[in-house]
Amino acid sequence: MKHYDVIVIGSGINSLSSAALLGKAGKSVLVLEARNNIGGMASTIEFLPGYKCNIINDTIKWINPKLLQELHITSADLQIIKPEITHIALGENSKHIYFHRDVKKTANSIKNLSEKDANNWEDFTLYIKKSTEFLERLYQNTPPKLPNINVLEALSMKNMLNPIIKHGTRGIVDLLRTTPMMMLEMMDEWFENDLLRGTLSSIGVHHSSLGPFSASTGYNFLHQHLYSNGIIHHNTFIKGGTFKFAKLLKTIAESYNVEFKINTKVKSIKLDNEFCKGVILENNDEINSSIIVSGVDPKNTFINLVGIPNLNPNFHTQVRNIKYRGSIARMHFLLKKLPKIHNIPIANMDTMFSICPNIEYLERASDSMKYGCLADEPSISFCFPTIINPDFSSDEKHILSSTIQYAPYYLRNQQWGSETNEVLKQTVIKTLENYIPGFNKLIESCTIYSPKDLEKEFGISEGNLNHGEMTLDQFMFMRPTINTAQYKTPFNNLYLCGPGTHPGGGLHGTNALNSVKEILKN
């Protein structure tokens, strides 16, 4: 049996990036994927014969430029579609807001609703840009080990000096104010228009269980805007679907002789006195390696693969206390033809849409999280993958892919199943109908992924797309736990590289970059 330098568990963007980077460093690497294809949350599949869609992520908010640089990925390899209109916030009476790549055009669009807000817009984008510049630097660093930071760790944070010098004390103060802030307060400081306040707040709660009246949603807002150069609602698409990104990483990895095994579920990690020796597969085969890199979430890694009996009590408590709280559902509609959205020209339909008329609407939707029920009026963001990638449909039919927030993983007094899926579907149709008259009649079929389905299909605990909530108590040196924030674990030779680590979720590959840096250090 071949002995590998590294086994990577999982094949999402971070696992693939880790495999490619480690392969590039000359390691013999084997990637193990439980599903029948690689890609994880960057999967694009034929969900119905002849029709494709991105199962989870339609857009990519940002990719770490350093990852592209290290793996020599050029714009020819990875075709990123950057629509001029990045987002449309649907408003009542057809008064929509168009978010453009050009800040002045966005301000113009806002002007129809509020002159005051339009005047504030450019300042707001600069303010956000300034704060994200700090995070861009912070995200490049492995978090220090607390409470005793050593000199080397302190020195490794020196790249923070650049934004500190550039933006001064005021910049730091703004960052420290914004991250723990709730979206409501941020909006109160800047804007008056309901639709604008609502749609911006929906970014702050993106893939989170928190509502816009919750602390630290400001941080999530910043997290979504790294490398966006101040473009708010920064949505980009990948030509051919997000899976193309995963496929490209796989191709690069293979060029470094990384091996792949799909349909291969790891049952447990082989431990000998806190040393990892390899993995045991579901068919009881064993594969040995010197290092194991886990791209699956901390609960799966430690509770399921390492096993509770091997966790020391303090660490066990830490792992059990990680908050997941999956809160979104995905719904893909196959439509007989392209629908007509109130007052939106067909030419502008190649972007993301959102339904979140005001901030209170969003907060009420988030109440469902607290009470374990489905939101009566959910916040919905959607797009037409068949417009963005015309080859996703083999005929004139179109697909509408939507993200529904909030759909709590834990329902009160009921279980996720066909009944709840049907209720959710009717709620979504009713909501979409307000903006797309006749939508119901266009539906040919509908595929639903509840948080339970997402957990089952992708192995993400509680269906949380970030492998753990993006809150300040699970941020940086506390992500995923205070003892494992350096990508290392209490077990020798076992590392983490998934979104459960600093700096959190998204298809950006930063976790892998930092993790591989730590692995190669040892």
Added chain:
Amino acid sequence: MIYKNNFHAETQLKLSPFFERTSKLNESQEWRRWSGYLSATNYELSHENEYFAIRTKAALLDISPLYKYIIEGPDTQKYLHRLVTRNINICKIGQVMYTPWCDEDGKVIDDGTVQRLSENTFRITSAEPNLEWLQYNAMGLNLKIKDDSKNTAALALQGPNSRKILNTVAKDSLDQLKFFWMINTNIKDCPVSISRTGYTGDLGYEIWIDPKDALTVWDILLEKGKSYGITPTGLHALDISRIEAGLILLDVDYISSRHAIIESRKSSPYELGLGWAVKMNKKNFIGKKALEKELARGPEWEFIGIEIEWDQLEKLYREAGLAPGLPSTAWRTSTPLYYNNQQVGYATSGAWSPILKKYIALGHLKSNFAMNGTILDFEVKIEHFRKLTKAKVVKTPFFDPKRKRSCPK
């Protein structure tokens, strides 16, 4: 989750299965609270006779308030091996092991005995409730933990005559039962298990009984034991004998790391004189990493025995115009220990040992001073004034008769 009210308050102290008998025998009607039970401190007006029963005859103690847990299932050995500091892998069926167990920082949570009842069944006794800790560390393992505290009544029969009494009442002979082993047998058709264990440092046994048989067993022991001087005995006498035996008591000699509100109140097994019970050759157990480090740098404290010297003590009392005053029962007040006018430790429990005719105490001492023979100054209060008197560090147990471990030829 919907809130369920699972809370039950006991508004009165619990009564042991033997209370029916002990309550009538307790002439002094002096009781102490032990784990929520009413427990006799002394049956006669003074505990002296009971103490001498332990050392010269046979003492019968109701120890039902002990916390008892039954752990059962294929993973039990593996589980306990990781939980406690002793090597459970070598614990045979019918064997008993005394052991502490620690938290991850190597600080002692509690101590007790682990009894192997069968291949996959163990009983563990403890001074405090431990169910939460036991269950928390059992997650993911194939075993069941049952709080058996109420379902098993227990008696301790301690003293030189204890074996003879049990041989007259038990179906099987106890002559070959070795120290820290146990057997299953019958007493008057009641199935019991008898372990050769105790908290007195003397020849003695502990009897584990179904509560419904409790009174039957009690009665036959008293009846058949009468000619051997069997004496119902309370906690005062027990406390003196356990100090003589150098045995520690939770919440008196040390504080469980689960309750200590500051770090310095916690103790490692090395600091409690239990280093012998820590098996570092085990692959892993809870607290091992921390204890390895502590072992490498040497423990800060040691647990020691001291003898308070008589002559100077007598002199101090004489100066106050008094005859020497000695504690009639064991005390448990923290008492400073000095070396060259500097406090270097504290005694946690002490007693006049009637059999050794010595004033002895147990205490914590900074490691640099913990050599046998070191002369310390022990603080005494004579007629409201604090004085210092000499005390010598000695090895424990203070009293260690051969009969404790030996079997008849």
